[in-house]
Structures are given as structure tokens and as C-alpha cells.
Amino acid sequence: MADDALAQSDADTLLRMEKVPASTAAFDFPGLGGRIEVPLVSRDEREQFSLDINRKRIALTTGYQARGRRVVVLARLDFAAPHRNPDGTEVGVPHLHLYREGYGDKWAVEVPADLLSNPTDAWQVLHDFMRYCGVVEQPNITRGLFS
Numbered sequence: 001m002a003d004d005a006l007a008q009s010d011a012d013t014l015l016r017m018e019k020v021p022a023s024t025a026a027f028d029f030p031g032l033g034g035r036i037e038v039p040l041v042s043r044d045e046r047e048q049f050s051l052d053i054n055r056k057r058i059a060l061t062t063g064y065q066a067r068g069r070r071v072v073v074l075a076r077l078d079f080a081a082p083h084r085n086p087d088g089t090e091v092g093v094p095h096l097h098l099y100r101e102g103y104g105d106k107w108a109v110e111v112p113a114d115l116l117s118n119p120t121d122a123w124q125v126l127h128d129f130m131r132y133c134g135v136v137e138q139p140n141i142t143r144g145l146f147s
Helices: 008-016 122-132
Strands: 019-021 026-028 035-042 048-056 061-068 072-078 095-098 108-110 140-142
Touching: 008 072, 026 035, 072 122
Parallel strands: 026 140
Antiparallel strands: 019 035, 035 048, 048 061, 061 072, 072 095, 095 108
């Protein structure tokens, strides 16, 4: 699917839409090198989403993304490294990628001051990001001993 396959107004609507877990399946919060994909749906179950959670061993980064229609990244929170936008401006760490019509998720912005209550706590970051993405019922994700 092309980067601009979704109108901006549709992407904004999908991001704001209330989301709930697609099932009662249990997931373990990933440790270093791990990854989980949590299926979500809109309340009316007409739209499907995926919440991807990964932690990369090399850079010790944490990334979250909520994808709408399973092929378009609506939002992604990155802690890995600064990001250079298509216009050449650089955004520091952490930063938030938001879908932009014509560019997909290639643009990033500074994380809004009120988005993350504790940026050093990966578990809290997950919950803050889910709230930002409209997840109104928490999926069954278990926090591990070292996460």
C-alpha cells in the first residue's frame, strides 16, 4: 500500500477511535529482543488494529506502534535515535511518528509533554501510549519480572 493510501482525515479518525482487545488472549510483555503483536478492534468491530510492542537488544530501545487496517502505521513512539524528517529537520529522542498523508509514518514530532508520565518506565510508557491511541480497555498483557 502506498504511503498516501489513506486520507489524513481517515487516519486521524482511526487514531482517535476507541479500541478494545480483539480477544481475551494473554500476552507477556516482551523482554530484551522480544516482540508481541496484540490485536485490537473498534468497539463496533468494523475496524481492526494491531498494537506492536518490541524491545531491541542492541540499542536497548522500546518501540510501540498502533496500526490501522493492518498495513498503515498510525502512530509509533521511538526511543532509539534522533529522526530526520523529509524536510531535513531533526527530532530528538524520544519522538512520535504520526501518519501523514503522502508520507506515511516518515514524519516525527517531539513527544507532547503530557503524553508520557514516566519515560524511563517501559511498562508505564506502554499504558500511556495505549491511552494516546484510544485503547479504552486494556489487553491482557502481563508484566514480567524484568520488564
